[in-house]
Each structure stands twice: as C-alpha cells, then as structure tokens.
Amino acid sequence: MLYGETPNPLYERAVRSHRLHNERWNYPMFVLREQIAGGYWNKPSYLMSLIVQELAKPKSERLEWLMWVDADLILINPSIPVSVFLPPTHLFPDVHFLGNRDQNGLNTGTFFLHVHEWSVKMLAKAIAFPMYRTEIDLGVSMDQEAMAHVFNDTTPYVPKTSQDWDRLHEAENELDVKERTKRRNLRSSVGGTNGEILYQPRVWYNTYEWHHAYEGKKGNLLVHFPGLEDDRWRHMSDWLDVVENTPTKWDVPLEQTMYPDEVKDYYTGLAEASKTLKQADELAKAHENEADQREAVQYLKDQAEELRTLLHFGSDRMKSMKEKVEHVKTLFPNEGT
Incomplete structure (x- = not known):
C-alpha cells in the first residue's frame, strides 16, 4: 500500500x-x-x-x-x-x-x-x-x-502471548472437572479454528x-x-x-539457511499432533462407557483438549506442542497389553 x-x-x-x-x-x-x-x-x-x-x-x-x-x-x-x-x-x-x-x-x-x-x-x-x-x-x-x-x-478468552499460555495452563490445573468441561465446550465452538x-x-x-x-x-x-x-x-x-x-x-542460498529444516520440523510436528489427537479422541470414545475407566478417560479427554487448543491456537509454540504430544502418547495402552 x-x-x-x-x-x-x-x-x-x-x-x-x-x-x-x-x-x-x-x-x-x-x-x-x-x-x-x-x-x-x-x-x-x-x-x-x-x-x-x-x-x-x-x-x-x-x-x-x-x-x-x-x-x-x-x-x-x-x-x-x-x-x-x-x-x-x-x-x-x-x-x-x-x-x-x-x-x-x-x-x-x-x-x-x-x-x-x-x-x-x-x-x-x-x-x-x-x-x-x-x-x-x-x-x-x-x-x-x-x-x-x-x-x-x-470464545471469551484465547491466549495471545507465551505468558498468557503459561497463566492459562496454571489456572486450568486448579479447575474442577465440571469447569474444564465447560471451557472445553466453549473452545470447541470457536469460529475459524478447525x-x-x-x-x-x-x-x-x-x-x-x-x-x-x-x-x-x-x-x-x-x-x-x-x-x-x-x-x-x-x-x-x-x-x-x-x-x-x-x-x-x-x-x-535457501539450503544454507535454517528454513528447510525448521519448516519441515514444523509441519511434521503439526501432522504428528493431529494424528495423536485423533487417536486420543478415538480411544476416549471407545472406553467412555466403562465405569472402571471413567477417571482415566476424563484425564485423557482433558489432555487431548489441551493439545487441541495448542494445535488450533498455539501452533507457533512447537516445544509446548511436542511435549504435550509425548505426554498424551503415554496415556495410550501399550500394544499387546
């Protein structure tokens, strides 16, 4: 202009x-x-x-x-x-x-x-x-x-800065299940985050x-x-x-800069986060009616929702996203067990 x-x-x-x-x-x-x-x-x-x-x-x-x-x-x-x-x-x-x-x-x-x-x-x-x-x-x-x-x-609040994300994470750790569910439902309705x-x-x-x-x-x-x-x-x-x-x-020259490796890592990380989130959603749905798994399933849902929030609102926070992906994966049952 x-x-x-x-x-x-x-x-x-x-x-x-x-x-x-x-x-x-x-x-x-x-x-x-x-x-x-x-x-x-x-x-x-x-x-x-x-x-x-x-x-x-x-x-x-x-x-x-x-x-x-x-x-x-x-x-x-x-x-x-x-x-x-x-x-x-x-x-x-x-x-x-x-x-x-x-x-x-x-x-x-x-x-x-x-x-x-x-x-x-x-x-x-x-x-x-x-x-x-x-x-x-x-x-x-x-x-x-x-x-x-x-x-x-x-949505009433979406984190904008790294400090905002840290404060949100600390606050949500203190919320009860009912309030976390309420916030999860609000975030899932946010326009432009699919x-x-x-x-x-x-x-x-x-x-x-x-x-x-x-x-x-x-x-x-x-x-x-x-x-x-x-x-x-x-x-x-x-x-x-x-x-x-x-x-x-x-x-x-492009090949001598940080761009090829960093951009590749970025999209690979996003793809892995999307895959992990899909697996978590499927696992939670498969076990949501099992009474003895209710607490574990709710925790998986909460962790998956934090990953979803990062994926949709914090895709520039790759370190946090990778850490969350690895944590969610630890909640998956080991194959053959």
Whole structure:
C-alpha cells in the first residue's frame, strides 16, 4: 500500500526490494496506490478485492496464495522463495491463513492468505467488525485487532502471548472437572479454528529491527520496523543502503539457511499432533462407557483438549506442542497389553 500526496522515498525503495525478489521467482506483485477505504481498512478491502478477482477466474488460472507485506518491510535475502512456508496440501488441505504473533498478539505486517472463499468471508467479517461489535475498542491498529477478534470471535478468552499460555495452563490445573468441561465446550465452538489458521514462528518472515539491533541473522528473508516511531526512518535508510549497495551481503542460498529444516520440523510436528489427537479422541470414545475407566478417560479427554487448543491456537509454540504430544502418547495402552 503506497498512497498519499507526498511519496515516501523509503517506502518506494522498500517496495523495489520486493519487486526484484518477485521478478526472480516469477511472482506477480500488486501495490495499492489509491485509497479505497478509510485508513486501516484499505488493507483488508484491497485483499478481498484481489481474492475475489482471482476466484472469478477458472481454477487453472488462479493464484493459490497471496502474501501481504506492509510498506515498512524490506526484502534482504532474495534467495528464499516464499513458497517454502506454505503447507503441504496433502496434509493440510483446509489451511487458509498463515500468520504470526508478537508480544502483543497477532501481527498483520505480513501474512499469507489462501485464494479461497474462506478468506473472503474472514475479510468481510473483519471489515464489518466495528459495525456489529460496536462495544469493542479496536485501538490504533483497527484492521489487525478486528482480524484477531474474528479469529477468536466466539470464545471469551484465547491466549495471545507465551505468558498468557503459561497463566492459562496454571489456572486450568486448579479447575474442577465440571469447569474444564465447560471451557472445553466453549473452545470447541470457536469460529475459524478447525485447522484453517496456522501461526508460524514470527522470525521466519516477520523479523524485527529493534532500536538496538536486528533480531534475525544472516539468511533471514526480511526485516520489519514496527514500534520504532520516528527512529524507523533512520533504520530503514541504513538497511536499504546495505541491500542496494551490497546486495550479496545478506543473500544466502535457501539450503544454507535454517528454513528447510525448521519448516519441515514444523509441519511434521503439526501432522504428528493431529494424528495423536485423533487417536486420543478415538480411544476416549471407545472406553467412555466403562465405569472402571471413567477417571482415566476424563484425564485423557482433558489432555487431548489441551493439545487441541495448542494445535488450533498455539501452533507457533512447537516445544509446548511436542511435549504435550509425548505426554498424551503415554496415556495410550501399550500394544499387546
């Protein structure tokens, strides 16, 4: 998105870094240069228009995914194809959103949207959110907060940060069975959590530049400048000088970066969590009417529900998910016993 009476040369240079990357990998590029909605609502409105245009084409001619990138992100490693982050369709056919979160929750500086009717409906809800949920203050980043609320619209509380997850886990350990069941039923009704949304490690493609340093390392895809206020322009200028004057400095071949191994481990872990969750559900159902197994079955259900919550809301917390998978597996009977 680049519009306004006075062009911003730093944003124009940042966009050029993406244009060169797109030309290298033969990706089409779309830049909004005129306002089509008020303020922050330009982003979801423009995205919805692009997806609708693609859906109007024959399926064989459509793009499959769109990657949104704010104007204050600079592409620093053009050797990384963004397709490396996309889910294997044979394992995750229903995933339509790939995004990331920081200490404040969802960050929509960059994310992936599947060209699918689900994306149209989600964006429509986000755009309409301030009209049908007038009691909610969306703050400054209204489109971002609206999207976060849409993802979690029907539940009273969904953890946003690592600290929130820790507090939730501690609190739930103190709940009685009745209250845990109540919360489980609430979470199972949350809109948009049937595998459509995946959160990924933020540093993969939303790596931040802080006031004091860059949080990434050589080989990272890009650099983002949120929260720097007026200091943003100096940092952007310094990075753009590096990218334009010494383009090979941060250019690292894909196979020499952390991406292939980390992305593979991520999707392998999610697949294993899904498989374990299915097994747990089937085992609990098979033994739920056995009086002598009632307590064990209830504990299995509770642990499976914690895994389900991680899978649907915390897929970027891979260490916690792997630990929960291993614990749930210990509740399965050994074969042959």
